[in-house]
Amino acid sequence: MDVELYVYDLSKGLARQYSLALTGVQIDAIYHTSLVFGGVEYFFGQGIQRKVPGTTHHGQPMEKLHMGKTELPNDVIQEYLDSLAKVYTPESYDLFLHNCNNFTHDLSMFLLGKGIPEHIRSLPQTFLSTPFGQMMKPQIEAALRGVTQADIGQDAQAPNARPGGSSTQHTAGNGTGSSSSGSHSSAPRAGYVRNVSNLQQLEEQLAAASNSCAVIFFTSSTCAPCKIVYPTYDELAEEAGDKAVLIKVDLNYAYDVSAKYGVRATPTFMTFLKGQKENEWSGANPAQLRGNVRMLIQMAFPPHPHTQLRLPSLQRKIISYVTYNKVPPLDKLKHKIGEHANDPTIQSVVEFAKSRGLSAPAETPIPNLDSLASFLQSTYPTVPIDIRFALVDLIRLAFLDPRVSGFFAQEPDHKTLLTLFSASDDLTSAPYNLRIVMLQLACNLFSSTLYPEQIISNQRLRETCIKLITGSLLDEHTNLRVVAASLAFNLAAFNHNERFDTRPDKLTESDQVELVASLLEAIGKEEECVEALHGMLFALGLFVYAAPMDGAVIDICKAMGIADTVKEKSKVEVLKGEPLLKEVGEVLLGKGLA
Structure with a gap:
């Protein structure tokens, strides 16, 4: 199924004409984008909306880009869209931080394994980096809200849409949400009289x-x-x-x-x-x-006291997670897998990994994921523990593709992933090479917008990820500490983004305390690796920033005297150049805990 990107200019040419004089930066358009496939145009405004291509209230697109072909079945795509509908709600729309272009990027990554053009995605940051952009942000948001979040009326029917599913979107008018069944929501829509x-x-x-x-x-x-x-x-x-x-x-x-x-x-x-x-x-x-x-x-x-501090690394939403995309020599990896490398399912994953490295991800057909799930659940537990790392490393590569990670994110009970993580029950006895690829695989779960929510909501998966982190932050192997800090950062960033948008924390306070306690101890003992220290400090800063001042996270930081501990790191020659030592150590943990 062909996928096209429709690109619109909300400024109707005014951005190109006046941007350089007003901001000092040439801006060609204020972009609105949508994805078109299966005879439907999908975009984000008043929630996820669907229209017959070219009939939206935005008029005709300024550009149509062929993005590639997706081999995913439509029922899988619609399930993914149903999941996205929980994230891309009418209330969550933000012209600069959570807009139509974020939606089309996420959907494109799922369908094709590649996102929309970078110059479109980076436009809000380009504009806000100018003094004029900062000054005019509220006015522009108010002026364009009626355009970006207009009520478009009846949605187009998605192909093979399931009756009663969220393929028919909720629309808002006069403050009351109307569903296809005729029921009414009691929660009023925010932002109007x-x-x-x-x-x-x-x-x-x-x-x-x-x-x-x-x-x-x-x-x-x-x-x-x-x-x-x-x-x-x-x-x-x-x-x-x-x-x-x-x-x-x-x-x-x-x-x-x-x-x-x-x-x-x-x-x-x-x-x-x-x-x-x-x-x-x-x-x-x-x-x-x-x-x-x-x-x-x-x-x-x-306002939270931390908002009054100068903390540029923390006073923003985190838009990129840490993932591990290095491709090892695949022939050597097959050799390490042994006899199982001859299984057709594993051969298809190896070829998939090779193809992704040689061509555009969107042009790489994905392997049969149902067969892969069945193979891993039945065969992986029988593989000798000393060669399990090779299988996990291969799956790590596959999970870099959002089409693969998105598929497994929707698997009931996450049986396949938990099977792979089964050796993590006793991290101290698992081989080093297995522990590090499990951590890297856990980081790569964040390649899909679906998995972070699943990690939080599934108790076994959440506890396993936390155990992977806390069992590795103090390990003697430097690389293991680095990757454990990366996974801690990913979880902290997901929780931080919710808090930054004034929504409740995703992680419970007890989970945060467990992670923060491990980070505090690891920071105190880190003496040789600035990369590990950077990840630990960043993750800690994200957990602490805007945390309740009378809560357990702040209490444990005060009790353990972390500000003094971080200050001591500035005296270690190999660590003293780390910029977060000042921002997190002196400012957040010093002034911010006072």
């Missing part, structure tokens, strides 16, 4: 903000001054997102509201913090309105 017409509706909205904050704008259709602040109020709702509920009440109709709150003049504003009335004022003053609403949100969500 809620118009209410009676007391019951108002109390429902206030109840929804009982753990955050809310603003009521008492207005009337005959109030001329009210119209002055309508645009400001709408902008503040967009800016607040899900941190505040902004409500508008027309007192010409909501008589029961007027009676309860005793409002006699419009415009009048009331603010509520954690369910309690906080302030009230009258008058059409946009500056006063902005100041009061922003102060209210800051009171509801006081």
Whole structure:
């Protein structure tokens, strides 16, 4: 099945015309992308959406790029899209950090083993690296939200879509999500003004903000001054997102509201913090309105002390995980595998690994993954432990392809992967070469957007990965410590990205404490490898940054005196050049724990 990338210019040519003069950087377009295959155009805006190619509200694309052919069956693709729908939700859309281009890149990696062009993916960072870009970010987000997240109406039907599956997407309008079954979601969509017409509706909205904050704008259709602040109020709702509920009440109709709150003049504003009335004022003053609403949100969500520090490595989302893609001599690897190298399933994986190295990943057909899963589950436990590393190393190469890792991420109970990790139950007795390739394979699970979530949600898989890390961070083999630190970084980065987006941590506090304790001990004992120290410090920094100040992660760092431990590393000749010693050691663990 052919896969095409449709590229649109949201600026309609204005970026090319004015970007150099305004930013000092030539920007050819503000890109919106979609993937087209099987007669459907897939893109991200108001969730994952599907349309007949070329009929979206973006008009005609400025460019169509042939990306390659996918051999994946459509039911597997639709299952993957169902999984992505949990990540690419309407609420998660961010014009600069989590947008349509991130979606098409992830989907392309799954379908073809390669992503969309780098100049498209890197455009947000290019723009935000300029002073003008930083200054104009809020205005541009507000201006383009209506374009990027427009409600496009009925989706196109995906080929072979399963009845009742998420191939028919939920759409949002007037604050209520409508599903194909006609049921309604009770959770209001963030980032817009809620118009209410009676007391019951108002109390429902206030109840929804009982753990955050809310603003009521008492207005009337005959109030001329009210119209002055309508645009400001709408902008503040967009800016607040899900941190505040902004409500508008027309007192010409909501008589029961007027009676309860005793409002006699419009415009009048009331603010509520954690369910309690906080302030009230009258008058059409946009500056006063902005100041009061922003102060209210800051009171509801006081900034974490770490946000006031200069921590450039941590005050951002982590967009790249550590993976291990070095290809060993495959003929030697086959020789080490022994008689099992003659099995057709293993031969197909070897040829797959060779082909990926010689041609574009998208043009490399994947082996029969069902057969591979069956072979590994039945045969791997019978392979002598001293040659198991060769099989695991071969599978490590296969998992670099998101089509392969994505397939196994959806395997019930992760039986195949846990079979490969079975020797990790006693890391101290497993051979060094087996331990290091298991760690590298675990890192390569992050080549698929599906696997990190599976690692967190599956207890056995999560415990195995943590055991791999904690059992290797103090090992005498330098390379083993480096790879263990890389896996710790990957888990920390996944957890950090959720926290950075103000969502709950993915890892439990007890899991974080176990990992942080191992990292603290390993950092204290590391004396010879700056690469291992870098990975340990980075992972530790990601766990500590914006962690609850009264939580167990911060407590254990204070109890173990980690700031002094890191400071001592600056005196070790081979380690003193590591830049994270200052950022994580002096700033985060020094000032940030005070």
